[in-house]
Amino acid sequence: MSGPIEELIVHPPEAARIAAIPCPNSYYAYPHLTCLAPVPDAIRPTLESLWSASIHPGRDVLAYRLTDVYVAEEGLVFDGAGKLLSPTRTYHTDDQIRRGHAAVLAAISAGSAPALDRGVLAKSRGADNYGHFIVEMLPRAWLARTRLGLADWPVLIFDEPEAVRQVATAALQVAGIPSEAIVPLGRAPAFLRELVVIDGLTWHSLYLSPIVMQCLDAVTAGIEPGPQADLYATRRPSRTRDFAVEPAIAARLRARGFREIEAAGLSFAEQVAAFKGARSVVGCMGAALTNIVFCRPGTEVVVFTPCGAAEVFFWMIAEARRLRYREIRCAEIGPQLGPLPWDRLIDVPPAALDRLLGAPPARAAEPGWAGRVSLPALRSVLARVRG
Structure with missing residues (x-):
């Protein structure tokens, strides 16, 4: 044909x-944006029209x-x-x-x-x-x-x-x-x-x-929340749209008290439990962050996004779920790694994280949750799933 x-x-x-x-209609608020690199003129009007639409019939x-x-x-x-x-x-x-x-x-x-x-x-x-x-x-x-x-x-x-x-x-x-x-x-x-x-x-x-x-x-009503934690949702094993210096970023986030979660290595129920228990979530735009659909209303979510991404998917999820959403638009570097023009590494200096994320809240230590999300801890919660 x-x-x-x-x-x-x-x-x-x-x-x-x-x-x-x-x-029914949906009601969205304009996102809290930080631009480490300017959004290209070619897509800015489209993004502005989407972000500015407060009523979605x-x-x-x-x-x-x-x-x-x-x-x-x-x-x-x-x-x-x-x-x-x-x-x-x-x-x-x-x-x-x-x-x-x-x-x-x-x-x-x-x-x-x-x-x-x-x-x-x-x-x-x-x-x-x-x-x-x-x-x-x-x-x-x-x-x-x-x-x-x-x-x-x-x-x-x-x-x-x-x-x-x-x-x-x-x-x-x-x-x-x-x-x-x-x-x-x-x-x-x-x-x-x-x-x-x-x-x-x-x-x-x-x-x-x-x-x-x-x-x-x-x-997911029968899946109970995992232990409360501030989560860093990594892109591993993917490198598309990931931090250019991801190991250094991960180390800085761990020092701030974030627990790493590699969603690709968890079952569906484990992903749900982890994000239900999240106090806050940080990560690069990608499939793992879709799990913010399971976060409790009011959870803070920070999404690092390529500056040229013609994409508002995660903002829409956050608004529908009533999360406290922040989007940080970042410079893209290196070759294109996927089918989309913005499928490249993103440039975020590790030293800038404290400024971008603000002072970490003072919280008591939680046993069993140092370094990474503990699979035994998650699975012990899931063992108590209703029904």
Whole structure:
């Protein structure tokens, strides 16, 4: 298909809509910003328009029950004629849509796609990112089970990378979905006789429904907070958008009383417990900081962000959760390390941390929490999880 992508896209049939859940407005405050490097003129107007929007009108969350469709790539859904259903376009590029379209047409012609009776779509562009799954896809599965009465329907997730698939599976299990009802799918087309698609909960960096927070509160209600601590959420093992001199920054933060937490090495429940217990959180923009969705209202959060990042995702989470949010825009240095222009190291002089973070509060020492977050301490709390 070489023509305009719009020629491929159709809206779901009106008869396929099974629910329209109203959502209240959200009210956000302009972020507390510190700029160690200027925000580029090319993105400043866009960021200002988002930061300055104090009222975010609520949008209906729509649910569709589609029949005889194909799921391809990270969550594109095509009808039997090979047309793309508009709610599933999400953030896919034109090339990804064309690739999915070609694969679906080939599968239709050969009759080669594996068939499933039914499923709830919990895979979408960005499904290979922990943060996207927790905020954008886990709530879909929860909503289908709790609001639409589809408790016995399988949930379809993306099967790569393995680490994200494992934590996504664990999160769904905490939400009450048994392992046998969690179906990982790859990029190749799969045929669904019935598929439920939920749309309108999020639009990355543009809209975040309050229903998402209701979902996450409900899913994690049985996980008790870990010991109180000031957390440094590291980017390890990733180096993208990390401090250029991370070891020196980490040492300075430890000297200020912060406990390191490497989210990638924790289970889903352990991450939830740690951030529920946090007094404050500091870290570089990235998936680990998505866990601030589990922080208590009023928790102080400081996010070090590349100056050129056209991104307000963490500010939106903080406002929805009513956290005390600070964003420090930093100079970017070195080569681009990921797909986005701002996927570079960030330059923060360790000696500047005291000035940037202010005087550390005087707090009594807490046994068992020196240096790093103690996994035994977390696991002892999780052993007392209700139910």
